[in-house]
Amino acid sequence: MTTIRLYNTRTRRKEGFAPLDPDNVRMYVCGPTVYDRAHLGNARPVVVFDVLYRLLRHVYGEGHVTYVRNFTDVDDKINARAKESGRAIGEITAETTQWFLEDMGELGALEPDYMPRATQYIPQMVAMIEDLIAKGHAYEAEGHVLFAVDSWRENYGALSGRTVDDMIAGARVEVAPYKRNPMDFVLWKPSDADQPGWDSPWGRGRPGWHIECSAMAYELLGESFDIHGGGNDLMFPHHENEIAQSCCAHPEGDFARVWMHNEMLQVEGKKMSKSLGNFFTVRDLLDQGIPGEVIRFVFLSTHYRKPMDWTAEKAIDAKARLFGFVELISMYGDLLEAMKLDPEPALIDALADDLNTHAALECVGKMNSSSDANRLARNLVFLGVYSGPELESRVNEYRQGVETLRNIVTLLQSAREKAKKNKDFSEVDRIKDILSAANVSVRMSKDDVDLRPEIDFDPAKLEALK
Structure with missing residues (x-):
């Protein structure tokens, strides 16, 4: 035990x-x-x-x-x-x-x-x-x-x-x-x-x-x-x-x-206070579009017996890291198999050492290869960063986004071929602008087009392509 x-x-x-x-x-x-x-x-x-x-x-x-x-x-x-x-x-x-x-x-x-x-x-x-x-x-x-x-x-x-x-x-x-x-x-x-x-x-x-x-x-x-x-x-x-x-x-x-x-919590290095204008309720942050998993991830990054400093930079970094985790799991993971796994022994050891959540997150951060996807998913759920249904929803959203973009690749390739013939790239630029507004990464080589969802990917904005 x-x-x-x-x-x-x-x-x-x-x-x-x-x-x-x-x-x-x-x-x-x-x-x-x-x-x-x-x-x-x-x-x-x-x-x-x-x-x-x-x-x-x-x-x-x-x-x-x-x-x-x-x-x-x-x-x-x-x-x-x-x-x-x-x-x-x-x-x-x-x-x-x-x-x-x-x-x-x-x-x-x-x-x-x-x-x-x-x-x-x-x-x-x-x-x-x-x-x-x-x-x-x-x-x-x-x-x-x-x-x-x-x-x-x-x-x-x-x-x-x-x-x-x-x-x-x-x-x-x-x-x-x-x-x-x-x-x-x-x-x-x-x-x-x-x-x-x-x-x-x-x-x-x-x-x-x-x-x-x-x-x-x-x-x-x-x-x-x-x-x-x-x-x-x-x-x-x-x-x-x-x-x-x-x-x-x-x-x-x-x-x-x-x-x-x-220990207590600070905001941007200062005690949280209404008079300083740095007083936030949890609902304030949620309504500002900062997801609960981001707030939790930032909290877990600091040991509980150390002062916790909430900063906008930490929230941005946490959001990026979580997006990368979801991307890896979406590309290579199987959630049904993942939930059958035990939490990582090294992660449990970290938590067993006076609840060292910082070390636990370092353990999670090392799971960055395709073969780690299921282990990563299991440990994120164990830490409460996502519930099983929440992670499944994030993964499905990402996968649906990738599927949607596959169809748009064909559209963009066709527009580019036409543009090369008539020397008018306005339609190509229009499509690229819509993709950018939807937070899609566009990479175009001489013979290929690669589209990838990025942080805050918004598939609703792709409706403008229809």
């Missing part, structure tokens, strides 16, 4: 991965707060942990991996969006949840086994909060319930490598008179008449952000599970707080044994 090694943020070293139960490898990844379109940075952890999910299913079997990614559908950002738009909260969250799934699907991401919504687990959150109060780890104050960091002080900060005193001095904490310690964080807060709320022992209210992941992870994965993932911006306070409340509620468990965090 392949040995997987993963960098564990908690221990700050790369470790051999040994699941608690090889028959049920369990992974939880923090999902989006659904109030708007997912921006490009939101997509990075989705792609990163989708690749890990694929690797785990390959090593342990598709039926032996449980992947959970939540939706936060109760949050002050959602409340604010509802207030400014005049739309119902449920309508907003339903719409934006669907947007997220559609956009991530365009990037080749498989849907997790479970996608719980916070509002579906309010009773479980209330029960966990009650348990934390009973064990002396939480307290009620002015309609709020807060986690008492001092009750977990010797362990709090282990993930992020900070002491409580350092965090108080340097962290952004909500200062409130009802807190015993500035670092205490909200488990439950009161709701007014205009805010979503649920009945609880502490009055009508709603959960804090951190408690939802602890409650849902426990319900779906148990008191101990294998991997917890997310962006490194969540390490503190979100993941630190998850550990505290989960380990205090279930001291007999380990919560998550391996913590994985992807």
